Amino acid sequence: MWGSRRTRWLLGAVAFAFIAGGYAIVLSGFPEPSSADYASYMVGVVALLVPLVGLLLGHRTIVGERASGEMTLLLSLPYDRLDVVVGKFLARAIALGTAVAVGILGGAALVNYPFGSFEAGTVAAYTLGTVLYGAAFVGVGLAVSTATTSTAVASSAAFGVFFLFVVVWSQLRGVFVAALGYLGLADGRLPTWALFLYGAEPGMLYRRLVDGFFAGVEQGPYLGPEAPWFLGEWVAAALLVVWALGPATLGYLRFRSTDL
């Protein structure tokens, strides 16, 4: 994986995006941007780029080696399938996480110099949140990779996930309201349980995390003063951890129980 030019290019693009953002934030009208400002400024790009790279890194891990026969060689040696999944997941999640961390450090440093301010705690928290977000999509990619023995199906499924979560999800609110209204479960607004489910998608969680912790947003159905605690930023952070570890675990369970 390391040697692949495409992988290095993708990771480089991620780091570059953060650094470029750190440079651009000043030009786009923040006179003295703080690290927190940087976080919310980057959200749009991050929510697009990080899932893309995460899925690209993850979706061929198992199925590619299975289809080409490298997995046969690997598992003829005394390795456990758990070792294989954990090793591959960690390698890719850490690779993406490192690109994110390097990029954020670079970008935040640029934000700091010479106009803005650098708050180490904020930068660390933001890095962690973004790394988790990336790990979630590496994990989803890995889960896709274990669910099929065809690389074509894996690629289509990964694209489907990207399309659903990143492109389309934010537009689906109206659809959910209408569907629930049709079922008699809502009256033009989403009830709190539906808000919870709708907001449990990784991108929604990440945005809520950034809004709540860094942008200081305190309004709206999730972060407003009357919103229930389980719609807030702390639960969002916890759910993002679940996303980071869950799909990969499901992928392992699937891989463990099927023939090679």
Place this chain on the structure above:
Amino acid sequence: MPAIQTHELSKRYGDVTAVDRVDLTVEEGEIFGFLGHNGAGKSTVINMLLDFARPTEGQVEVFGMDCREHSVDVRERMGVLPEGYDVYDRLTGRQHLQFAAESKGVEIEPMSIAERVGIRDAVDRRAGDYSKGMAQRLVLGMALIGDPDLLILDEPTSGLDPGGARRMREIIHEENERGATVFFSSHILEQIEAVCDRVGIMHEGRLQAVDTIDALRESAAGGTKLQISVDDPSETHLDTIEAVDGVDSAWIEDETFAVTCPSDVKMDVLVALDAAGVDVLDFSTEEPSLEDLFVEYTREGGQ
């Protein structure tokens, strides 16, 4: 303790039965040949030894350990040259060998392994540049690491030229002398014949026959065929031959006597003819080849 033991081992994929109630025992220290056409079920049995595929029914154990429950422990004691593998293109041969050594927890001298299997000059090249034969040798080298108790070789001579195949056989004998059990699966009769103590013939998922090569030859229809050239091939001498204990049948063919009998009766026939005053000019023997045997055991519908 047997190296490999299966009991009523079966594998079905939907409607297709790939392996059908196979009872197989491979003793420690033997070189066992697993013979059968492509698609007979050999690789499926091997996949179940390696926990690549899970049995639909039955048990499979290696050194007393279940191949699924104790999969890692089982593979610790094995060296495997699988079928349908691919090497990691971007790693060198040396890195492959190191990788295998790490998995077995041993230190190796990569050059000596590379030397032994014949890829010494290519060991630092990327495996993606290897030819099929070189890759095969590399994976054999990986299989030998750690002095495994059981070597599983699935179509090991594929991709090798005759010299390479001969070297493979030498290595198999060396390993067997060291005490390893060898399980050699192939559809190529000559390779199996040249190396193995016992042979199991797979056909359409069933284990049709298991025995030593000699015993299989004995039990094949016809036994040994003797061709005896004499100065006077007359019918009277046929009686002399048929009177010899153990002779199956005798007839005259192209001015020579043709006799079918078990291998150890050959000399008795010649002695009998000599005693009857017949001048034996020449004789030749035709052992039933494993090929005839194989064809017989793998006829449509099997035995």
